[in-house]
Amino acid sequence: MWGIDLGGTKIEGVILKSAEEPEVLFRNRVKTEGRQGYNHILKQVKKLVTLMEEKARYKPERIGFAAPGTIIPQTGLMKNCNLLVMNGKSVVADLEDLLGTNVKMANDANCFALAETQLGIVKQQFPDAKVVFGIILGTGVGGGLVVNGQVLNGYHGLGGEWGHNYLNQAEGEKCYCGKVGCNESILSGPALEAYYAGLIGQKRKLKDIAQRTTIDAAAATTINRLTAHFGLAVSVLVNIIDPDVIVVGGGVGNIDQIYSEGVAQIHQHVFDHQFAAPVVKPALGDSAGVFGAAYLFAAAHKKVLIPN
Numbered sequence: 001m002w003g004i005d006l007g008g009t010k011i012e013g014v015i016l017k018s019a020e021e022p023e024v025l026f027r028n029r030v031k032t033e034g035r036q037g038y039n040h041i042l043k044q045v046k047k048l049v050t051l052m053e054e055k056a057r058y059k060p061e062r063i064g065f066a067a068p069g070t071i072i073p074q075t076g077l078m079k080n081c082n083l084l085v086m087n088g089k090s091v092v093a094d095l096e097d098l099l100g101t102n103v104k105m106a107n108d109a110n111c112f113a114l115a116e117t118q119l120g121i122v123k124q125q126f127p128d129a130k131v132v133f134g135i136i137l138g139t140g141v142g143g144g145l146v147v148n149g150q151v152l153n154g155y156h157g158l159g160g161e162w163g164h165n166y167l168n169q170a171e172g173e174k175c176y177c178g179k180v181g182c183n184e185s186i187l188s189g190p191a192l193e194a195y196y197a198g199l200i201g202q203k204r205k206l207k208d209i210a211q212r213t214t215i216d217a218a219a220a221t222t223i224n225r226l227t228a229h230f231g232l233a234v235s236v237l238v239n240i241i242d243p244d245v246i247v248v249g250g251g252v253g254n255i256d257q258i259y260s261e262g263v264a265q266i267h268q269h270v271f272d273h274q275f276a277a278p279v280v281k282p283a284l285g286d287s288a289g290v291f292g293a294a295y296l297f298a299a300a301h302k303k304v305l306i307p308n
């Protein structure tokens with residue numbers, strides 16, 4: 001299984017032995033150098049795939065890609081990509097032409113959720129989970145939905161795009177997406193750090209803020225803002241898809257209060273105040289994107305076994 005994580009600064013590739021035996025056979029990375037344009041990014045991908053082929057000594061039939069954007073299912077064009085030169089491009093078709101393989105591409109938050117389901121914390125601790133929601137709370141806020149081991153991409157490719165759900169217009173800042181009060185504009189690391197700085201006139205990292213709640217009223221207010229809004233934002237999700245497990249990745253996901261006060265706040269806001277699903281930290285760290293990419297085709301092929 002071949003996976004590539006197309007990131008803003010690096011493009012990482014991995015070859016896993018199989019879905020059942022996900023031993024890492026090869027792993028390497030090249031720079032994205034996105035400023036040099038779309039064709040240059042494709043060239044960098046080709047360079048990486050050539051390295052992978054030299055190591056594997058064969059050409060793969062399919063490669064899964066994680067990307068920081070969404071493929072519009074009807075047109076195959078990229079949208080919402082923070083590698084801006086990719087937007088509006090037929091990325092999948094262009095990669096298939098360039099590499100001579102089938103390509104499947106998913107948003108990196110979807111790949112995160114898929115990797116944690118197939119290989120990470122869900123596989124390790126909750127192997128019977130059918131519906132998994134992966135949340136990324138970091139510089140940005142995003143999400144991915146996995147149902148029965150497959151990414152649920154949605155009609156517009158927006159499945160799992162929880163980061164830009166409306167959360168609180170009165171409290172939230174204007175988001176880059178054009179709306180006010182998105183989850184991202186309240187729950188992202190930079191948003192919380194800016195909120196704290198606004199209260200006290202001093203900048204601190206969120207990690208430090210979280211450790212100061214007993215001695216610093218502004219820190220306590222900031223962490224309460226995080227946990228209260230986390231509970232509210234997740235309760236909306238629970239009332240719609242009621243996942244078996246919620247995995248919280250990204251830097252903000254390391255804040256311990258999310259798993260105590262944050263989860264208590266989910267109870268407050270879900271329909272009948274009953275909430276027992278595990279809310280857990282991920283197991284794969286930065287590797288989730290590339291592993292999830294490798295599983296994109298594996299997951300799709302799970303039901304139809306192809307004889308060797």
Ligand SMILES: [Zn+2]
Pocket residue numbers: 163164175176177178179182184185
């Ligand atoms: Zn937004």
